[in-house]
Amino acid sequence: MTGDDPGSPAPPVTTAPVAVDTMGGDHAPEQIIAGAVEAVRAHGLRLVLVGQAPRIRAELDRHGVAGDIPIVHAEEALAMGEGALASWRKPRSSVAVACHLIKSGRASALVSAGTTAGVVVTSRLRLKAQQGVLRPAIAVTLPTRPRPTVLLDSGATADVKPESLVQFAALGTAYAQVALGIERPRVGLLTIGAEPGKGNKVVRRAHELLAGGQQGVEFAGNIEGDDLLTCAVDVVVTDGFTGNVALKTMEGAVRMAMSELQTAIRSSPTAKMGAVLQRRRLQELRDRLDSETYGGGVLLGLNGTVVIAHGASEARGITSACVLAHDLAAGHIVERVRDQIAATRTSRFGRRHGDKDGREPRPESEQPPFAPE
Amino acid sequence: MTGDDPGSPAPPVTTAPVAVDTMGGDHAPEQIIAGAVEAVRAHGLRLVLVGQAPRIRAELDRHGVAGDIPIVHAEEALAMGEGALASWRKPRSSVAVACHLIKSGRASALVSAGTTAGVVVTSRLRLKAQQGVLRPAIAVTLPTRPRPTVLLDSGATADVKPESLVQFAALGTAYAQVALGIERPRVGLLTIGAEPGKGNKVVRRAHELLAGGQQGVEFAGNIEGDDLLTCAVDVVVTDGFTGNVALKTMEGAVRMAMSELQTAIRSSPTAKMGAVLQRRRLQELRDRLDSETYGGGVLLGLNGTVVIAHGASEARGITSACVLAHDLAAGHIVERVRDQIAATRTSRFGRRHGDKDGREPRPESEQPPFAPE
Incomplete structure (x- = not known):
């Protein structure tokens, strides 16, 4: 070598x-x-x-x-x-x-x-x-404007505990700082309503933990699926199952929009004339949504x-x-993640070790990992 | 009256x-x-x-x-x-x-x-x-072509057991038959990979139950987020959390495509000329994705x-x-659902009542329901 x-x-x-x-x-x-x-x-x-x-x-x-x-x-x-x-x-x-x-x-x-x-x-x-x-996460960068948005986990960990979602917030913060140069990234929790009580059990508990304050994490509250592409936050936190479904749904929806447009263009000779620019624009959008252009996912x-x-x-x-x-x-992403995780543990896990049932949080490592292709 | x-x-x-x-x-x-x-x-x-x-x-x-x-x-x-x-x-x-x-x-x-x-x-x-x-589900009809696709649950039940997903397959089958006139609707399970082992724990167990055969349900296997809009199946089964995130992500992605197109059109006078038809086409797509036009969700x-x-x-x-x-x-949707559920129970729940831990399946009704706005 x-x-x-x-x-x-x-x-x-x-x-x-x-x-x-x-x-x-x-x-x-x-x-x-x-x-x-x-x-x-x-x-x-x-x-x-x-x-x-x-x-x-x-x-x-x-x-x-x-x-x-x-x-x-x-x-x-x-x-x-x-x-x-x-x-x-x-x-x-x-x-x-x-x-x-x-x-x-x-x-x-x-x-x-x-x-x-x-x-x-x-x-x-x-x-x-x-x-x-506790568990790793795959961060992807969505091609939002005016600035990109980090989504994690996009598929490394399908079953998570609330504590893992809190850690994903820390991982995503470190990633947005290093990869995108955002000093204090705003972190949103992906769920199905703006109010703290909205979501499944894991997300509701994660909301409590995040809203309670995590050192180094700028928590901006819940966000919904239609805000993934609006730059509502810099980092979107979710489990690997939901994140992967959302990412692929997004790609599928843009692909469908493209195909609708092509049908419209084919259907009329006059439409073909002025269509080049718009088609190129949507093609660009599809390319931006395509993993090819944003460099792939990063396992954190x-x-x-x-x-x-x-x-x-x-x-x-x-x-x-x-x-x-x-x-x-x-x-030095690895070191940044280490520092973020340490801060998160100190401020929260130190105080209440385990979930509200009083059980110890399992390292989750015995769970088989499932990830998408 | x-x-x-x-x-x-x-x-x-x-x-x-x-x-x-x-x-x-x-x-x-x-x-x-x-x-x-x-x-x-x-x-x-x-x-x-x-x-x-x-x-x-x-x-x-x-x-x-x-x-x-x-x-x-x-x-x-x-x-x-x-x-x-x-x-x-x-x-x-x-x-x-x-x-x-x-x-x-x-x-x-x-x-x-x-x-x-x-x-x-x-x-x-x-x-x-x-x-x-066990739990109700909200079915929505996605404006796919050449024929629509039913997605359920889109938000009634955020936390489900595998048995509920099996029932959603039965509910969705009855709904597609009555509302869309599809005689033997093909049912897909929304997850993060085509193979049976892909997904979270609940989905993997639901796959086992569905693949084992449910009377009256035509199970077509796993589908991924990018297949929601491709008519890959007639009915897509998922929990209310994932379904709601996917639905809103879809709406957000199409809205983003629209806005990209409008930017392209505004950026050039020549583009404005031929843009009307394509813009109308995308507008139609957005309208079709908008709940306004597909009559809303149906609580089954x-x-x-x-x-x-x-x-x-x-x-x-x-x-x-x-x-x-x-x-x-x-x-007679209520009667059709009743018959479907009865068939499902007979063919499967009769044989193994409860999940693989051998516990009785709880009616889940003690869980607080959480649903999106």
């Missing part, structure tokens, strides 16, 4: 390279490697490519950068559709090897377009949760930064994911 | 009139009464108007139909924002009085644009759940048909809601 990037501007030398899983994703390894090469060329990032070394070498040769980007060999890939057990069956998968690089300090972060369930389970197993973190709460790019990512999406991974590592 | 409707075509005389709550909604009573008058005039429906009699009389006079539509006096209204306790505090609210009309056979159904929480709680208390029904599982129109409903929405309420009553 040697070799510096040839590009400029050079990132701070203190940051270890970003490990890229070349074997995960619908377009692996060609598009993954193409995106990585672009990240080195255009953004001057330091990377290390993980996967089948001969194949990677051949691709780098094709791009004319053979020898410029370090390679770490891994024999196996997590197959698409492979679930929770993959991480046990494949200790030498490219994702597992990349996690090992992070643990040993030889990489600062991981980028993978592999199956979400596989990447989540493998990295949880290899990197372990940060001290005090582990001892290492993990960026999960969309399975369908092509080169451009991988480049964005590499830049995001680098920025998060350079911004 | 006398007087027949003057219009034609006359509905079958066997159906009692639809009770309309004139006091619920942002535009009560003017728009409610205007919508009711139109339902009588244009659709020949038999109605009974419930609310402050002098006020209703004055409005009917204004429309030139004084004396043509029967009135039942009710002094109080459920205030917007009033929650679960309203039904206890106000036994003579217009909704409570309308429920009483249904119980005594003097009305076949109820239409209200009042607060969802208030209408749900009041009608649950007054009409009671049908025998065997009680001993009576309850149509909850959108709080912002104007006359047109109320007319649609009245037509829907009439059609459901005429189609």
Whole structure:
């Protein structure tokens, strides 16, 4: 593992390279490697490519950068559709090897377009949760205007306790600070009514805990589904089940709007004339909602930064994911999360350890993790 | 309570009139009464108007139909924002009085644009759940093409057990048969991945129960958020929390697409020229997604048909809601639900009464109901 990037501007030398899983994703390894090469060329990032070394070498040769980007060999890939057990069956998968690089300090972060369930389970197993973190969460950045909105959890943890939602507020706050530069992000709790009493049991209890005050978290109250895209808050907190359904529903609704528009355009010759600009605008919107453009989801709460790019990512999406991974590592996201979680524990968990039944909060780690593709 | 409707075509005389709550909604009573008058005039429906009699009389006079539509006096209204306790505090609210009309056979159904929480709680208390029904659910009809899709629960029951989701499949099947005329509706379970193991605990268990076979229910497996609008299935089953978030997210996403388009149109004079048709198309889509046009949600599982129109409903929405309420009553929705639930219980609940821990399934009625506005 040697070799510096040839590009400029050079990132701070203190940051270890970003490990890229070349074997995960619908377009692996060609598009993954193409995106990585672009990240080195255009953004001057330091990377290390993980996967089948001969194949990677051949691709780098094709791009004319053979020898410029370090390679770490891994024999196996997590197959698409492979679930929770993959991480046990494949200790030498490219994702597992990349996690090992992070643990040993030889990489600062991981980028993978592999199956979400596989990447989540493998990295949880290899990197372990940060001290005090009950469950990890995947943060995605919604393309709202004038500024983006962070939604978490978008699918790492389907069953949560209220305490996990409080922690997601802390994780999301750290993420919005580092990734988006928002100093005091406003955090909303996704539910089905503005009043504190609205929601399911878990959300109602989480509201109590958040409204009671959490150090470092700027809680702005409940928000509803139709406020996800209105910049009502900077960070939206929800469980991984609801978050994933909401995210996919949003994508489906925009896709439907696009298709309605295309029908309208096809239906009239005159309409075709002036339609180009509007169509382009909606296309842009769809692109913005597409994971490809916002760099993928980020798995927060582990001892290492993990960026999960969309399975369908092509080169451009991988480049964005590499830049995001680098920025998060350079911004010390893991340390920021640690500090946020520590503050949250001090201000609240210290006072009332356990839920209102007086039971100890279980670490939830015995629950099997379920995550979407 | 006398007087027949003057219009034609006359509905079958066997159906009692639809009770309309004139006091619920942002535009009560003017728009409610205007919508009711139109339902009588244009659709020949038999109605009974419930609310402050002098006020209703004055409005009917204004429309030139004084004396043509029967009135039942009710002094109080459920205030917007009033929650679960309203039904206890106000036994003579217009909704409570309308429920009483249904119980005594003097009305076949109820239409209200009042607060969802208030209408749900009041009608649950007054009409009671049908025998065997664990929790009621609100069904809404999504404006998908080429045919509509039923989504339930959209907000009546935030915390459910797997057995309730199985019952929602039965409720939704009956509803799609009666309201949409689909003989064997395909039912999908909303979750976060296509495989049976994907989802939270409740959904995974519900999948087992549904996949095991439920008489009268055509289970088509899991669906994800982006398939809500693609006609992948005829009926989508989910809990009231997730369903409400998904519905509002959908509305928000289409509104965002509209606003992006308007920005594009404003940004260029040439674009304005050809934009009319596309804008109208998206406007139509937004209208279709708006509750106003699909007649509102229908509360299923009680001993009576309850149509909850959108709080912002104007006359047109109320007319649609009245037509829907009439059609459901005429189609014997309550009896169809009863038969479906009975079949479901026989084929599955008879064999294993209770969940896998071996506990008796609680009727869940002790849980406080939480519903969105």
